[in-house]
Amino acid sequence: MDDLTLLFQRAAELAAQHRSGLAEAPVRAAVDAATLRQRVDTAIRDAPTPAGAVLEELVSAFTPGLVATPGPRFFGFVIGGALPAASAADVVAVGWDQCAFNAVLSPAAAVAEEVAGGWLKELVGLPADASVGFVTGAQGANTVSLATARHHVLAAAGWDVERDGLPGAPVVRVVASVERHATIDRALRLLGFGTSAVEEVAADRNGAIDVADLEAVLGRGEPGPTIVCLQAGNVNTGACDDLRAGTALARRHDAWVHVDGAFGLWAGASPSKAHLVDGVALADSWSCDGHKWLNVPYDCGFAICAHPQVHAGSLSYTASYLTGQGGPTPALGDLVPESSRRARGFTVWAALRELGREGVADLVDRCCTLAQRFADGLGAGSVEVVNDVVLNQVLVSFGSDARTDRIIDGVQRDGTCWLGGTTWRGRRLMRVSVSNWSTTEADVDRSVAAILRVAAADAEQTPAD
Ligand SMILES: *Cc1c(COP(=O)(O)O)cnc(C)c1O
Numbered sequence: 001m002d003d004l005t006l007l008f009q010r011a012a013e014l015a016a017q018h019r020s021g022l023a024e025a026p027v028r029a030a031v032d033a034a035t036l037r038q039r040v041d042t043a044i045r046d047a048p049t050p051a052g053a054v055l056e057e058l059v060s061a062f063t064p065g066l067v068a069t070p071g072p073r074f075f076g077f078v079i080g081g082a083l084p085a086a087s088a089a090d091v092v093a094v095g096w097d098q099c100a101f102n103a104v105l106s107p108a109a110a111v112a113e114e115v116a117g118g119w120l121k122e123l124v125g126l127p128a129d130a131s132v133g134f135v136t137g138a139q140g141a142n143t144v145s146l147a148t149a150r151h152h153v154l155a156a157a158g159w160d161v162e163r164d165g166l167p168g169a170p171v172v173r174v175v176a177s178v179e180r181h182a183t184i185d186r187a188l189r190l191l192g193f194g195t196s197a198v199e200e201v202a203a204d205r206n207g208a209i210d211v212a213d214l215e216a217v218l219g220r221g222e223p224g225p226t227i228v229c230l231q232a233g234n235v236n237t238g239a240c241d242d243l244r245a246g247t248a249l250a251r252r253h254d255a256w257v258h259v260d261g262a263f264g265l266w267a268g269a270s271p272s273k274a275h276l277v278d279g280v281a282l283a284d285s286w287s288c289d290g291h292k293w294l295n296v297p298y299d300c301g302f303a304i305c306a307h308p309q310v311h312a313g314s315l316s317y318t319a320s321y322l323t324g325q326g327g328p329t330p331a332l333g334d335l336v337p338e339s340s341r342r343a344r345g346f347t348v349w350a351a352l353r354e355l356g357r358e359g360v361a362d363l364v365d366r367c368c369t370l371a372q373r374f375a376d377g378l379g380a381g382s383v384e385v386v387n388d389v390v391l392n393q394v395l396v397s398f399g400s401d402a403r404t405d406r407i408i409d410g411v412q413r414d415g416t417c418w419l420g421g422t423t424w425r426g427r428r429l430m431r432v433s434v435s436n437w438s439t440t441e442a443d444v445d446r447s448v449a450a451i452l453r454v455a456a457a458d459a460e461q462t463p464a465d
Helices: 003-020 033-040 051-065 084-096 107-124 138-156 182-190 211-220 243-252 264-269 308-315 345-380 401-414 441-461
Strands: 131-135 173-177 198-201 226-231 256-260 285-289 301-305 393-397 420-424 427-433
Touching (some): 003 084, 033 051, 084 345, 107 131, 107 301, 131 308, 138 182, 138 226, 138 256, 138 285, 138 301, 173 211, 198 211, 211 226, 243 256, 264 285, 264 345, 301 308, 345 427, 401 420, 401 427, 401 441
Parallel strands (some): 173 226
Antiparallel strands (some): 393 427, 420 427
16 A cells, blocks of 8 residues: 555544544543643754654644534533544545635535535525535624625615725615624624614524514615624524514515524424424524534534625636636536635545435534423423523523532533633623533433532532622
8 A cells, every 4th residue: 555545544544543442531631721732832853854754743742632512512612523424525625625716616506506506505495506615604694694685785875895895985884683602793893884883683582582662673774775683593692583574574675684593493394393493494594504503514504695695706816827717607616705615525525425314404403403402301400401402502500600600610621521601691600511512411411410410519518609
Protein backbone atom coordinates (compact mmCIF):
# COMPACT_ATOMS: atom_id res chain seq x y z
CA MET A 1 0.00 0.00 0.00
CA ASP A 2 1.24 3.49 -0.72
CA ASP A 3 2.06 6.00 1.99
CA LEU A 4 -1.09 8.05 1.49
CA THR A 5 -3.35 5.02 1.86
CA LEU A 6 -1.60 4.03 5.07
CA LEU A 7 -1.79 7.58 6.36
CA PHE A 8 -5.51 7.92 5.61
CA GLN A 9 -6.22 4.51 7.09
CA ARG A 10 -4.39 5.48 10.25
CA ALA A 11 -6.28 8.79 10.44
CA ALA A 12 -9.61 7.03 10.02
CA GLU A 13 -8.62 4.42 12.59
CA LEU A 14 -7.68 7.06 15.18
CA ALA A 15 -10.90 9.00 14.56
CA ALA A 16 -13.02 5.85 14.79
CA GLN A 17 -11.27 4.74 18.00
CA HIS A 18 -12.06 8.07 19.56
CA ARG A 19 -15.67 8.00 18.46
CA SER A 20 -16.30 4.46 19.64
CA GLY A 21 -15.09 5.41 23.11
CA LEU A 22 -17.47 8.34 23.46
CA ALA A 23 -20.44 6.44 24.87
CA GLU A 24 -18.49 5.62 28.02
CA ALA A 25 -15.89 8.40 28.25
CA PRO A 26 -16.33 11.43 30.56
CA VAL A 27 -18.06 14.14 28.55
CA ARG A 28 -15.81 16.98 29.72
CA ALA A 29 -12.28 17.44 28.39
CA ALA A 30 -9.51 15.68 30.33
CA VAL A 31 -7.53 18.95 30.59
CA ASP A 32 -8.47 22.62 30.40
CA ALA A 33 -7.24 25.05 27.76
CA ALA A 34 -4.49 26.52 29.97
CA THR A 35 -3.00 23.09 30.65
CA LEU A 36 -3.28 22.09 27.02
CA ARG A 37 -1.64 25.33 25.91
CA GLN A 38 1.28 24.72 28.24
CA ARG A 39 1.85 21.30 26.72
CA VAL A 40 1.28 22.14 23.08
CA ASP A 41 2.42 25.72 22.62
CA THR A 42 5.98 25.06 21.49
CA ALA A 43 8.09 26.93 18.95
CA ILE A 44 7.67 25.94 15.31
CA ARG A 45 10.32 23.46 14.22
CA ASP A 46 12.86 24.49 11.63
CA ALA A 47 12.92 21.12 9.91
CA PRO A 48 9.97 19.35 8.19
CA THR A 49 8.28 16.37 9.90
CA PRO A 50 7.03 13.28 8.02
CA ALA A 51 3.23 13.19 7.64
CA GLY A 52 2.78 9.97 9.64
CA ALA A 53 4.65 11.42 12.59
CA VAL A 54 2.65 14.64 12.35
CA LEU A 55 -0.58 12.65 12.60
CA GLU A 56 0.55 10.74 15.69
CA GLU A 57 1.84 13.89 17.37
CA LEU A 58 -1.33 15.81 16.57
CA VAL A 59 -3.61 13.16 17.99
CA SER A 60 -1.65 12.61 21.16
CA ALA A 61 -1.23 16.35 21.72
CA PHE A 62 -4.85 17.40 21.28
CA THR A 63 -6.95 14.40 22.34
CA PRO A 64 -6.86 15.42 26.05
CA GLY A 65 -8.58 18.70 25.12
CA LEU A 66 -11.46 17.10 23.23
CA VAL A 67 -15.00 17.37 24.59
CA ALA A 68 -17.40 14.50 23.88
CA THR A 69 -19.80 16.81 22.05
CA PRO A 70 -20.59 14.12 19.44
CA GLY A 71 -21.35 11.62 22.21
CA PRO A 72 -24.78 10.69 23.57
CA ARG A 73 -24.69 12.70 26.83
CA PHE A 74 -23.71 16.16 25.67
CA PHE A 75 -26.80 18.31 26.21
CA GLY A 76 -25.23 21.78 26.16
CA PHE A 77 -26.00 24.55 23.63
CA VAL A 78 -27.74 22.86 20.66
CA ILE A 79 -25.20 20.33 19.46
CA GLY A 80 -25.65 17.30 17.25
CA GLY A 81 -23.22 14.41 16.83
CA ALA A 82 -22.25 13.52 13.29
CA LEU A 83 -24.05 10.46 11.89
CA PRO A 84 -21.84 7.56 10.73
CA ALA A 85 -22.50 7.97 7.01
CA ALA A 86 -22.20 11.75 7.24
CA SER A 87 -18.86 11.43 9.06
CA ALA A 88 -17.58 8.95 6.49
CA ALA A 89 -18.76 11.24 3.70
CA ASP A 90 -16.76 14.09 5.22
CA VAL A 91 -13.67 11.90 5.42
CA VAL A 92 -14.02 11.18 1.70
CA ALA A 93 -14.80 14.83 0.98
CA VAL A 94 -11.57 15.87 2.68
CA GLY A 95 -9.73 13.40 0.50
CA TRP A 96 -11.49 14.73 -2.60
CA ASP A 97 -10.65 18.31 -1.59
CA GLN A 98 -13.21 20.02 -3.82
CA CYS A 99 -13.92 23.73 -3.91
CA ALA A 100 -17.69 24.24 -3.88
CA PHE A 101 -17.76 27.43 -5.92
CA ASN A 102 -19.68 26.35 -8.99
CA ALA A 103 -20.20 23.50 -11.44
CA VAL A 104 -17.16 24.47 -13.48
CA LEU A 105 -14.88 23.96 -10.51
CA SER A 106 -16.69 20.83 -9.26
CA PRO A 107 -19.77 19.32 -10.89
CA ALA A 108 -19.86 16.85 -7.98
CA ALA A 109 -19.90 19.50 -5.26
CA ALA A 110 -22.48 21.55 -7.17
CA VAL A 111 -24.89 18.71 -7.87
CA ALA A 112 -24.54 17.27 -4.34
CA GLU A 113 -25.67 20.62 -2.91
CA GLU A 114 -28.53 20.84 -5.41
CA VAL A 115 -29.80 17.34 -4.69
CA ALA A 116 -29.30 17.49 -0.91
CA GLY A 117 -30.85 20.97 -0.82
CA GLY A 118 -33.85 19.62 -2.75
CA TRP A 119 -34.33 16.77 -0.29
CA LEU A 120 -34.00 19.16 2.61
CA LYS A 121 -36.68 21.52 1.26
CA GLU A 122 -39.04 18.63 0.63
CA LEU A 123 -38.55 17.19 4.12
CA VAL A 124 -39.13 20.40 6.04
CA GLY A 125 -41.95 21.57 3.78
CA LEU A 126 -40.40 24.49 1.92
CA PRO A 127 -41.11 25.46 -1.72
CA ALA A 128 -39.32 23.19 -4.20
CA ASP A 129 -38.04 26.13 -6.25
CA ALA A 130 -36.40 27.94 -3.30
CA SER A 131 -32.65 28.54 -3.52
CA VAL A 132 -30.33 26.99 -0.91
CA GLY A 133 -26.95 28.45 -0.01
CA PHE A 134 -24.74 26.07 1.99
CA VAL A 135 -23.15 28.22 4.68
CA THR A 136 -21.29 27.68 7.95
CA GLY A 137 -24.37 27.65 10.18
CA ALA A 138 -27.44 29.61 11.15
CA GLN A 139 -25.32 32.69 11.89
CA GLY A 140 -24.20 32.63 8.27
CA ALA A 141 -27.72 31.86 7.13
CA ASN A 142 -29.23 34.73 9.13
CA THR A 143 -26.65 37.12 7.69
CA VAL A 144 -27.22 35.96 4.12
CA SER A 145 -31.00 36.01 4.53
CA LEU A 146 -31.05 39.50 6.00
CA ALA A 147 -28.71 40.70 3.23
CA THR A 148 -31.21 39.26 0.76
CA ALA A 149 -34.08 40.92 2.59
CA ARG A 150 -32.17 44.23 2.60
CA HIS A 151 -31.63 43.95 -1.15
CA HIS A 152 -35.30 43.28 -1.81
CA VAL A 153 -36.99 45.82 0.43
CA LEU A 154 -34.65 48.61 -0.64
CA ALA A 155 -34.93 47.73 -4.34
CA ALA A 156 -38.71 47.93 -3.93
CA ALA A 157 -38.20 51.45 -2.54
CA GLY A 158 -36.05 52.38 -5.56
CA TRP A 159 -32.70 52.05 -3.82
CA ASP A 160 -29.74 49.97 -5.03
CA VAL A 161 -28.04 49.05 -1.77
CA GLU A 162 -25.37 46.92 -3.42
CA ARG A 163 -24.18 49.93 -5.42
CA ASP A 164 -24.98 52.86 -3.15
CA GLY A 165 -24.73 51.39 0.34
CA LEU A 166 -26.85 52.56 3.25
CA PRO A 167 -25.95 56.28 3.58
CA GLY A 168 -28.98 58.18 2.33
CA ALA A 169 -31.05 55.02 1.89
CA PRO A 170 -34.68 54.83 3.01
CA VAL A 171 -34.90 53.65 6.61
CA VAL A 172 -35.53 49.91 6.88
CA ARG A 173 -37.72 48.74 9.73
CA VAL A 174 -36.54 45.49 11.34
CA VAL A 175 -39.23 43.95 13.50
CA ALA A 176 -38.23 40.99 15.66
CA SER A 177 -39.18 39.26 18.87
CA VAL A 178 -37.48 40.10 22.15
CA GLU A 179 -36.64 36.37 22.17
CA ARG A 180 -34.80 36.39 18.81
CA HIS A 181 -31.45 34.63 18.68
CA ALA A 182 -28.40 36.82 19.26
CA THR A 183 -27.08 36.00 15.78
CA ILE A 184 -29.87 38.12 14.28
CA ASP A 185 -28.32 41.10 16.06
CA ARG A 186 -24.84 40.24 14.85
CA ALA A 187 -26.18 39.97 11.29
CA LEU A 188 -27.71 43.44 11.68
CA ARG A 189 -24.35 44.77 12.88
CA LEU A 190 -22.54 43.29 9.89
CA LEU A 191 -25.14 44.58 7.43
CA GLY A 192 -24.91 48.17 8.61
CA PHE A 193 -28.40 48.36 10.10
CA GLY A 194 -27.08 48.35 13.64
CA THR A 195 -28.79 46.56 16.48
CA SER A 196 -30.77 49.64 17.42
CA ALA A 197 -32.74 49.18 14.21
CA VAL A 198 -34.73 46.41 15.89
CA GLU A 199 -38.28 47.21 16.90
CA GLU A 200 -38.90 44.61 19.58
CA VAL A 201 -42.05 42.54 19.86
CA ALA A 202 -43.08 40.93 23.14
CA ALA A 203 -43.10 37.15 23.58
CA ASP A 204 -45.60 34.84 25.28
CA ARG A 205 -44.90 32.84 28.43
CA ASN A 206 -42.99 30.12 26.58
CA GLY A 207 -40.94 32.51 24.43
CA ALA A 208 -42.93 32.51 21.17
CA ILE A 209 -43.75 35.84 19.55
CA ASP A 210 -46.84 37.65 20.85
CA VAL A 211 -48.88 37.97 17.67
CA ALA A 212 -51.10 40.76 19.01
CA ASP A 213 -47.99 42.77 19.91
CA LEU A 214 -46.53 42.08 16.46
CA GLU A 215 -49.65 43.62 14.97
CA ALA A 216 -49.34 46.62 17.29
CA VAL A 217 -45.64 47.16 16.54
CA LEU A 218 -46.15 46.84 12.79
CA GLY A 219 -49.09 49.26 12.93
CA ARG A 220 -47.10 51.86 14.85
CA GLY A 221 -44.50 52.78 12.22
CA GLU A 222 -44.51 54.62 8.92
CA PRO A 223 -45.11 52.48 5.83
CA GLY A 224 -41.81 51.66 4.18
CA PRO A 225 -39.20 48.94 3.69
CA THR A 226 -39.80 46.39 6.44
CA ILE A 227 -38.26 43.08 7.48
CA VAL A 228 -40.00 40.82 10.00
CA CYS A 229 -37.89 38.15 11.72
CA LEU A 230 -39.78 35.15 13.04
CA GLN A 231 -38.35 32.12 14.78
CA ALA A 232 -38.88 28.37 14.78
CA GLY A 233 -37.18 26.94 17.84
CA ASN A 234 -36.36 29.34 20.66
CA VAL A 235 -32.82 28.47 21.74
CA ASN A 236 -33.88 28.39 25.40
CA THR A 237 -37.37 26.93 25.36
CA GLY A 238 -37.81 25.40 21.90
CA ALA A 239 -40.96 27.49 21.38
CA CYS A 240 -41.95 28.20 17.77
CA ASP A 241 -43.55 31.47 16.70
CA ASP A 242 -46.97 31.32 15.06
CA LEU A 243 -45.52 31.49 11.56
CA ARG A 244 -48.87 31.53 9.74
CA ALA A 245 -50.31 34.41 11.73
CA GLY A 246 -46.99 36.28 11.86
CA THR A 247 -46.49 36.04 8.11
CA ALA A 248 -50.08 37.12 7.41
CA LEU A 249 -49.59 40.26 9.53
CA ALA A 250 -46.25 41.02 7.88
CA ARG A 251 -47.82 40.71 4.41
CA ARG A 252 -50.27 43.50 5.24
CA HIS A 253 -47.21 45.74 5.54
CA ASP A 254 -45.46 44.31 2.46
CA ALA A 255 -42.72 43.13 4.75
CA TRP A 256 -40.09 40.52 3.98
CA VAL A 257 -40.50 37.56 6.35
CA HIS A 258 -37.42 35.73 7.56
CA VAL A 259 -37.67 32.62 9.72
CA ASP A 260 -34.71 31.69 11.89
CA GLY A 261 -35.23 27.94 12.17
CA ALA A 262 -31.71 26.86 13.08
CA PHE A 263 -33.00 23.68 14.68
CA GLY A 264 -36.76 24.25 14.86
CA LEU A 265 -37.24 24.06 11.11
CA TRP A 266 -36.68 20.30 11.44
CA ALA A 267 -40.01 20.04 13.27
CA GLY A 268 -41.49 20.22 9.78
CA ALA A 269 -39.89 16.87 8.95
CA SER A 270 -41.88 15.04 11.65
CA PRO A 271 -45.59 14.41 11.04
CA SER A 272 -46.20 14.64 14.80
CA LYS A 273 -44.35 17.96 15.21
CA ALA A 274 -45.03 19.72 11.90
CA HIS A 275 -47.97 21.62 13.40
CA LEU A 276 -45.41 23.67 15.37
CA VAL A 277 -44.17 25.22 12.12
CA ASP A 278 -47.53 25.44 10.36
CA GLY A 279 -47.35 28.10 7.67
CA VAL A 280 -43.55 27.93 7.40
CA ALA A 281 -43.62 27.76 3.60
CA LEU A 282 -45.25 31.21 3.41
CA ALA A 283 -42.09 33.10 4.43
CA ASP A 284 -39.49 34.64 2.11
CA SER A 285 -36.31 33.26 3.65
CA TRP A 286 -35.26 30.66 6.20
CA SER A 287 -32.17 29.78 8.21
CA CYS A 288 -31.50 26.19 9.13
CA ASP A 289 -28.58 24.24 10.54
CA GLY A 290 -27.21 20.93 9.37
CA HIS A 291 -24.78 20.49 12.25
CA LYS A 292 -27.45 20.74 14.93
CA TRP A 293 -30.44 18.48 14.45
CA LEU A 294 -29.52 16.81 11.17
CA ASN A 295 -26.33 15.56 12.86
CA VAL A 296 -23.87 16.28 10.07
CA PRO A 297 -20.27 17.25 10.92
CA TYR A 298 -19.34 20.89 11.56
CA ASP A 299 -19.80 23.21 9.89
CA CYS A 300 -23.03 23.27 7.94
CA GLY A 301 -26.04 25.53 7.63
CA PHE A 302 -28.54 26.54 4.97
CA ALA A 303 -29.65 29.98 3.80
CA ILE A 304 -32.86 29.26 1.95
CA CYS A 305 -34.80 31.80 -0.09
CA ALA A 306 -38.15 31.64 -1.85
CA HIS A 307 -36.86 34.08 -4.48
CA PRO A 308 -33.65 32.72 -6.05
CA GLN A 309 -33.07 35.82 -8.17
CA VAL A 310 -33.27 38.08 -5.14
CA HIS A 311 -30.97 35.74 -3.22
CA ALA A 312 -28.39 35.84 -6.02
CA GLY A 313 -29.00 39.55 -6.56
CA SER A 314 -27.72 40.37 -3.12
CA LEU A 315 -24.64 38.14 -3.24
CA SER A 316 -23.48 37.19 -6.70
CA TYR A 317 -20.39 38.68 -8.26
CA THR A 318 -18.17 37.86 -11.15
CA ALA A 319 -14.68 38.65 -12.37
CA SER A 320 -12.95 38.48 -15.71
CA TYR A 321 -11.16 35.22 -14.95
CA LEU A 322 -14.21 33.41 -13.54
CA THR A 323 -16.73 31.28 -15.39
CA GLY A 324 -19.91 29.62 -14.21
CA GLN A 325 -21.11 32.54 -12.09
CA GLY A 326 -23.77 35.20 -12.42
CA GLY A 327 -25.85 33.35 -15.03
CA PRO A 328 -29.65 33.23 -15.22
CA THR A 329 -29.69 30.21 -12.89
CA PRO A 330 -27.83 31.04 -9.67
CA ALA A 331 -24.70 28.94 -9.10
CA LEU A 332 -23.56 27.81 -5.65
CA GLY A 333 -21.25 30.75 -5.29
CA ASP A 334 -24.09 33.19 -6.08
CA LEU A 335 -25.92 32.15 -2.90
CA VAL A 336 -23.22 32.47 -0.22
CA PRO A 337 -20.84 35.20 0.90
CA GLU A 338 -17.70 33.11 0.33
CA SER A 339 -15.86 32.43 -2.90
CA SER A 340 -13.79 29.37 -2.03
CA ARG A 341 -15.63 27.04 0.25
CA ARG A 342 -15.59 23.43 1.44
CA ALA A 343 -18.05 21.05 -0.22
CA ARG A 344 -20.78 20.57 2.37
CA GLY A 345 -23.27 18.87 0.07
CA PHE A 346 -21.71 15.43 0.47
CA THR A 347 -22.33 15.15 4.21
CA VAL A 348 -25.90 16.39 3.89
CA TRP A 349 -26.55 13.99 1.02
CA ALA A 350 -25.11 11.15 3.10
CA ALA A 351 -27.07 12.02 6.26
CA LEU A 352 -30.36 12.23 4.38
CA ARG A 353 -29.57 9.01 2.50
CA GLU A 354 -28.68 7.22 5.73
CA LEU A 355 -31.81 8.36 7.58
CA GLY A 356 -34.37 8.58 4.82
CA ARG A 357 -37.62 10.45 5.34
CA GLU A 358 -38.62 8.10 8.17
CA GLY A 359 -35.25 8.33 9.87
CA VAL A 360 -35.31 12.13 9.97
CA ALA A 361 -38.83 12.13 11.43
CA ASP A 362 -37.76 9.50 13.94
CA LEU A 363 -34.67 11.50 14.95
CA VAL A 364 -36.81 14.56 15.64
CA ASP A 365 -39.45 12.59 17.52
CA ARG A 366 -36.93 10.64 19.56
CA CYS A 367 -35.08 13.76 20.70
CA CYS A 368 -38.36 15.39 21.72
CA THR A 369 -39.48 12.29 23.62
CA LEU A 370 -36.11 12.13 25.38
CA ALA A 371 -36.34 15.82 26.28
CA GLN A 372 -39.70 15.13 27.89
CA ARG A 373 -38.15 12.15 29.71
CA PHE A 374 -35.46 14.51 31.02
CA ALA A 375 -38.13 16.93 32.24
CA ASP A 376 -40.14 14.14 33.86
CA GLY A 377 -37.07 12.62 35.52
CA LEU A 378 -35.88 15.91 36.96
CA GLY A 379 -39.42 16.94 37.88
CA ALA A 380 -39.84 13.69 39.81
CA GLY A 381 -36.69 14.69 41.73
CA SER A 382 -38.38 17.95 42.79
CA VAL A 383 -36.51 20.06 40.27
CA GLU A 384 -38.60 22.86 38.77
CA VAL A 385 -39.14 22.56 35.01
CA VAL A 386 -39.58 26.15 33.86
CA ASN A 387 -40.66 25.88 30.22
CA ASP A 388 -43.38 23.99 28.34
CA VAL A 389 -41.39 21.22 26.69
CA VAL A 390 -42.71 21.57 23.16
CA LEU A 391 -39.62 20.39 21.30
CA ASN A 392 -36.14 19.21 22.36
CA GLN A 393 -35.27 21.95 24.89
CA VAL A 394 -35.79 21.88 28.66
CA LEU A 395 -35.10 24.63 31.21
CA VAL A 396 -34.84 23.81 34.90
CA SER A 397 -34.21 25.68 38.13
CA PHE A 398 -32.79 24.30 41.36
CA GLY A 399 -34.10 27.22 43.42
CA SER A 400 -31.85 30.22 43.74
CA ASP A 401 -29.62 31.46 40.91
CA ALA A 402 -26.55 30.68 42.99
CA ARG A 403 -27.64 27.10 43.64
CA THR A 404 -28.49 26.52 39.98
CA ASP A 405 -25.06 27.81 38.93
CA ARG A 406 -23.31 25.63 41.51
CA ILE A 407 -25.17 22.56 40.27
CA ILE A 408 -24.39 23.31 36.61
CA ASP A 409 -20.75 23.62 37.59
CA GLY A 410 -20.87 20.43 39.64
CA VAL A 411 -22.51 18.47 36.82
CA GLN A 412 -19.89 19.69 34.34
CA ARG A 413 -17.10 18.58 36.69
CA ASP A 414 -18.78 15.23 37.37
CA GLY A 415 -18.46 14.40 33.65
CA THR A 416 -21.37 11.96 33.29
CA CYS A 417 -23.05 14.48 31.03
CA TRP A 418 -22.61 18.12 30.08
CA LEU A 419 -25.20 20.86 30.40
CA GLY A 420 -24.89 24.61 30.27
CA GLY A 421 -26.65 27.49 31.94
CA THR A 422 -28.67 30.41 30.68
CA THR A 423 -30.38 33.49 31.98
CA TRP A 424 -34.00 33.49 30.91
CA ARG A 425 -36.60 35.95 32.14
CA GLY A 426 -34.15 37.13 34.77
CA ARG A 427 -33.45 33.69 36.27
CA ARG A 428 -30.38 31.48 36.08
CA LEU A 429 -31.44 28.12 34.64
CA MET A 430 -29.91 24.88 33.49
CA ARG A 431 -30.50 24.26 29.77
CA VAL A 432 -31.03 20.80 28.36
CA SER A 433 -30.91 20.29 24.60
CA VAL A 434 -31.40 16.78 23.21
CA SER A 435 -30.16 16.88 19.63
CA ASN A 436 -27.97 13.82 19.14
CA TRP A 437 -28.99 10.77 17.09
CA SER A 438 -27.18 8.38 19.45
CA THR A 439 -28.75 9.44 22.76
CA THR A 440 -30.79 6.67 24.39
CA GLU A 441 -33.27 6.47 27.27
CA ALA A 442 -30.48 4.96 29.36
CA ASP A 443 -28.29 8.02 28.63
CA VAL A 444 -31.05 10.33 29.82
CA ASP A 445 -31.70 8.26 32.95
CA ARG A 446 -28.01 8.12 33.79
CA SER A 447 -27.72 11.89 33.28
CA VAL A 448 -30.79 12.64 35.39
CA ALA A 449 -29.36 10.46 38.17
CA ALA A 450 -26.03 12.31 38.00
CA ILE A 451 -27.74 15.71 38.12
CA LEU A 452 -29.91 14.70 41.08
CA ARG A 453 -26.82 13.32 42.85
CA VAL A 454 -24.99 16.64 42.41
CA ALA A 455 -28.11 18.52 43.55
CA ALA A 456 -28.47 16.34 46.66
CA ALA A 457 -24.83 16.86 47.61
CA ASP A 458 -25.26 20.59 47.14
CA ALA A 459 -28.38 20.64 49.32
CA GLU A 460 -26.45 18.86 52.04
CA GLN A 461 -23.52 21.28 51.86
CA THR A 462 -25.57 24.44 51.50
CA PRO A 463 -29.01 23.78 53.02
CA ALA A 464 -30.15 27.39 53.01
CA ASP A 465 -29.71 29.10 49.66
C1 LIG B 1 -27.83 27.93 17.08
C2 LIG B 1 -28.73 29.00 16.59
C3 LIG B 1 -28.26 30.01 15.74
C4 LIG B 1 -26.80 30.12 15.36
O1 LIG B 1 -26.43 28.97 14.66
P1 LIG B 1 -24.91 28.60 14.35
O2 LIG B 1 -25.06 27.31 13.64
O3 LIG B 1 -24.21 28.47 15.66
O4 LIG B 1 -24.34 29.67 13.49
C5 LIG B 1 -29.16 30.92 15.28
N1 LIG B 1 -30.45 30.86 15.63
C6 LIG B 1 -30.95 29.92 16.45
C7 LIG B 1 -32.40 29.92 16.80
C8 LIG B 1 -30.09 28.95 16.96
O5 LIG B 1 -30.58 28.00 17.76
